[in-house]
Amino acid sequence: MRKKGVFLIFAIIGIGALIWGTTSYKKAQEAKGWPTTEGKIISSEVDSHWSRTGTGTNRRSKMMYDAKVVFEYSVEGRVYTSNKVSFGEYSSSSRRSAQKVVEKYPPNKDVIVFFDPVNPEMAILEPGKIGGIVIPFVAGGMFLLVGIVGVMSKKNT
Template sequence: MNHQSIYRTKTRMHQVGRKLVLFIGFVFIFVGYLMAYQKGLPLLERAKASKEWPTTDGVVLESKIESHHSSNSSSSTYSPKVIYRYEVEGQKFKGDTVWFGNDVSTSDRSMSSKTVKKYPVQKNVIVYYDPAEPAVAVLEPGVFKTTYFFYLFGWLFLGLGLLMTSGILFRSLLRLFRGPTEIQQSADSAD
């Protein structure tokens, strides 16, 4: 192989690598946006608003710990499953939200165990419900640590995606303004 064909192969590999990193970066940005702004932020806003919601009486119908097994690992995560019934203006509803973010599974079984013990079957509870959408309810209003999970995790994905794509896009802009030969010369001198 001569020097010219090695250079072309290297250039082609760099282009494929850049495109792959760009693609993965954009996937991270998309997933991060969905997690942070479609799931996380509405959850946070609802949790903050729930402190002002009206209340009604309810009763716990089901209370247990759910175990989630990972297919590629022997470890398990746990989450509490509490289902309660309540009534708003003569209409009956069922809810399963103890606090906003309680659907996040953790490896700490004791957290789920405490929740299940706190809300045994047949316990009378006070239910906070959204006056605009009474089917949305919660037993413990407000913001908790796990309420931030989707928002923060989404921003982690967004940040990684932005880091992955910004370097490549910045170099492409430089190439437009400075010309490809100057950038190639500076890259060769860096090697």
């Protein structure tokens, strides 16, 4: 019974990841229809940080990179600032990936900003882009599959 509980937790985590991924995907698709306004890049740089993976003797540190892009825009006379290029942004072990984003959005560049009409503080530069959103689908699917197989296995009763 104890093993089944562990597998049930795996299944629940998998379901949670799939729900989160689905919600993020829907938001990314909805953003394609958001109204637009003009904006300007305030700052753009590659940020790095150490990320730890594994446990015990398998614990490792890895340098990860993010594109930090800050832009300003106005809606109905009110000025807003955002740092979200797209939904599904993620850190990468490739500095080059982050550098490409920074090069695409240099400081002082004029940009088109897509903003949420209900909550204008939420804005992005690249609607519909789903890059990192794939991760929760893959991980969630794997966790759910392991959980279901483990719970249904007669060996774990």
